[in-house]
Amino acid sequence: MATAPESLAQALPGTPLVKGAGRKSFLKRMVANRRTSIAGAFLLLVAIVAMFAPLIAPYDYRDIVGRPLTSGGPLGIDDFGRDVLSRLLIGLRTSLAVALSAVAVAGVIGVALGLVAGYVGRWVSTIIMRGIDVLLSFPPIVLAIAVVAILGPALVNVVLVIGVLYIPRFTRIVYSQVLSIRSMEYVEASEIMGTKPADILVKTILPNVAAPIIVQLSLSVSFAIQMEAGLSFLGLGAQPPLPSLGTMVGAGRDFLEVQPTLLIYPSVLIILVVLALNVFGDGMRDLLDPRHRT
């Protein structure tokens, strides 16, 4: 990033993405970046914990294991008499599953639409971008309530709703980035050289818009975690007794003065996961960006 050497050669327009040749392997460079690797390791740990949550959890997350709102167990007992640690683990698993799938839906569709709209232009971009505008101009809560009410409050539908709601975030950013680099010399060069449009999109343009996409990805995961919480708040998200971090935060609100940890633990977990996602996202961007390679 800012530490990159500013040699005249690299400042020349159209520095293309070149692979291999005398560069350290991707993994080695990643490990060399301590912050990224710590965040990555944490996320890996979180992923493993989430995957094996039912095996790790000391109790069944649905069972009554003690007096409600007491300090029994490793992290206390919730208002329904259930073990907070076990619910945190399962909640983490639910939230991650929903958020990642929703963002995957949004990212794939959104980026594809943005690339096509930005590159093809003309009426294709008009249709896509105006469609995105229609989607954006809907109050999301109305869309969410309507769609979940019609389809039923299954987690799959929640993933769908959040995914669709987040498409514009990706399309917009990719679109504006594509616009600003489409006329750049290296793209024009590829066009002149007769490269197929699809190849130009994927091989030349995509890597150059990757940075904001990665930032947006990590941001969206955290937003998706919250969106799911908001939907649960309205009874549209994870159905009890299945917890998600969002529903746990929402439920903890009522006991803020009696047992604040019910709100604090899931909040801290959300913050940690999001923090790691962001740090990791930044690191990945630096590593992936062709112009940042050393």
Added chain:
Amino acid sequence: MRRFLVRRFTQAIVQLLLVGSIVFFLARLIPGDPARAALGEAATEEQVALTRAAMHLDEPFLGQFFGFWVRLLQGDLGTSLISGRAVMQDLPSRLGNSLELVLLALAVSLVAGIALGRVAATRADKPSDHVLVAGSIFGISLPVFVVGTLLLLVFAVLIPILPPRRFASPLDDPVAHLQILVLPVVTLAAASCAVITRMTRAAMLETLNADYVRTARAKGLVEKRVIKRHALRTAMLPVVSMTTVELTTLIGSTVLVETIFGWPGMSSLLMNAVGQRDYPVIQAVVLAAATIVILVNLVGDLVVRALDPRAEDN
């Protein structure tokens, strides 16, 4: 420029037609109906049907649909099925209250977010950058209703320096009005400020390393001037397009903020209407919100064109 505007206005109208039509059908697809809302638990199915008829909801779907558009074109937004009030009686003031909240929150987050993002980018990897990045992540991670609840608990209940008060109109009591604005605006601005900080930082870092900025540096321009003339300017592109997205997010978040702080805005009108399946109100509020979003996008596009001459050929 004029051709551009004409085209965008045509698009805007098509968009509104689409939004209006979608919301008309979507609202009616939600299970439960306004007749049931108006009658309570004890009503029989026959009585519900009677009330539906009195609300003209038993008329052919398409007739209702075209009736809605015909009235709308005549400037009639309809009458609430529940309160019996003309939608125009409530919508403008509620819209005003929400916009006040949203625009103040946006102004706060833009000013703070761009400034902080710039600081973070120019001091990348220094302690102040780390603090800002961590702070912005904190802002992004906490759900709106948690931020609002915590602020309310701390500043209104435990240390009552900003007690929530009964709504005071800015004309009657401007000081009280500003006072009650603080907590909802801060709650609303927290997340978007964090997003804009991050976007600004990322986009600026990107452009600081971009080729033409390097060229500018190579040409011997002073760093400060490089930042101002080139980096910040180009970095504003994604920030502007992000701002329009952020604005719609803010409008969405007002639902929770208005609920927590009892703010008499558009979202509380909408949520009430959705809860009672008050179709004319749902349609009017969604259309109003859509109009705002479309206008915002139009302005956003104009700003992008002003900032980036390369976007002109679109």
Added chain:
Amino acid sequence: MAMMSRRSFLAGGAVALGTTTLAACGNPVTLPESMEAVRPRPGGPNRGGALHFGLSTDPANLDPHVSTGSASDYLRQLAYNGLVQYDGSGEIVADLATEFGWTDERTYKVRLRPDVQFHDGSALTTDDVVFSFRRMMDENTAATSGPLLDQVASIEAVDATTVVFTFKQPDVAFPFALAAPTSNIVSRKWIESGANTKTQVMGTGPFRFVERIPGVSTTFVRFDDYFEPELPYLNGIVFQPMSDDYARVTALRTATVDMIDYVPATHVGVITGNPRLRFASDKTFGFGFVGFVTSRRPFDDVRVRRAVAMSINRPSVLDTALLGNGRPMDGALMPEIFAPYARQLDDSTPYDPEQAKYLLKQAGQEGLTLPVVTTSSYSVIARPAQAMLPGLRAAGMNVNLTQQEWLTFRASVAAKTFPVHSWGTAPKFGDPASLRDFIGGTGTFAKNLDFQDDRIDDLLDQGRRTTDPALRNEIYLEAEKRALELVPMTYTVRREQGEAHYRYVRGYEHPPKGAWTATALRRTWMEKTA
């Protein structure tokens, strides 16, 4: 500097837009400062002041005869009067009537107060009374009190101040029908002039309706010509809808409002722990139940229904869902305060997951999957539904709980989309005759269950026309016993429900029996303002 100016243009534009919208703000009705002032009176109730009331729902219908829940009754009872009303202890006392009672088994006579005025200045006549009851008895009105008046054969004005009801058969429940918050007297002239009764309000009550702004406020001011000369003490009452439990409680704690209804079980502790607040509640009316669509397999098998009933750990549901604020219900639906037999039915539905497993096995339904629907809109309904899950699992059942928004939930229940639902409500009035809504063939809640039992219907009919208290007690005991055997629904917990207010709000009472009623607001006064 070009960039700077563009940026400030953006921010400035936003601020400029903000200020232009300020001017356009029309806002909630606020009462003039002079109305908020309290005029102290030594020894007696103070005059003046406006009560700010945080209400759990924004009533969808202001019709004098159609209730959409107890919150809407609060508003109704300020502007309208019935012939009789419940006092603070839940006894039936006069309202628009001066004398009232049975003259024989099938005749009920009411003498009206003289000099009662409507808010429009016109005088109340017996014609208005007759009109009001005919309106309630008209199916098209969908009046909440309609089903309670089904034994009335005729209603006549015999002279300028006397109204006589005659009956098809004796009806012990009739006084409760008269006292119901939805049995209000309206102006015939006003209704026939085409007034929109859903949105306009015009009665004889102590407060006049000013305006309802959806989701923001509903405002009432003092009616100066109210027939009780001293009343009301307050200058006005402003209701602010606050559906979010936390927001409502916080508004009270920060004195944004003086009083709230529907104190959530999760916040009772915070309120009773505050010496400046008073919690006025009952453990009589509100209760939770699980209903079965008795025509749907496998719930047409009573063994399956009983197995579910026996798998609900009621003390645990009370402890967790309501944090102990209520009572478990393992016997009668009616509480002993107005149903003397109730204690005899205690322990009819013990928690016994082993027995439940055995019953399921007998019915060939081991490991039964139970699709249950409930509503997320009210914590008093959603929380018990969640709290009963561990018990059901202990009996080997697999529960799929679906939470729906209120109206969606009610549509699902009416359409019987789910074979099982978990709901919460209250008997309409404090007498076993109100059992009909739940277990009677035409009952509001029984219809959702496809439940009808000739024996129970017969007993309920007998009960309504039997005047001898001991005999009534026997009849309703048998009806409830049979309902406990047939299990169309199983009761879970009685919840403590009530209002909370600052101690400077005086004269408010929450009756322990009779019905949920807010007529005490007519007599409420304030020591001081917040």
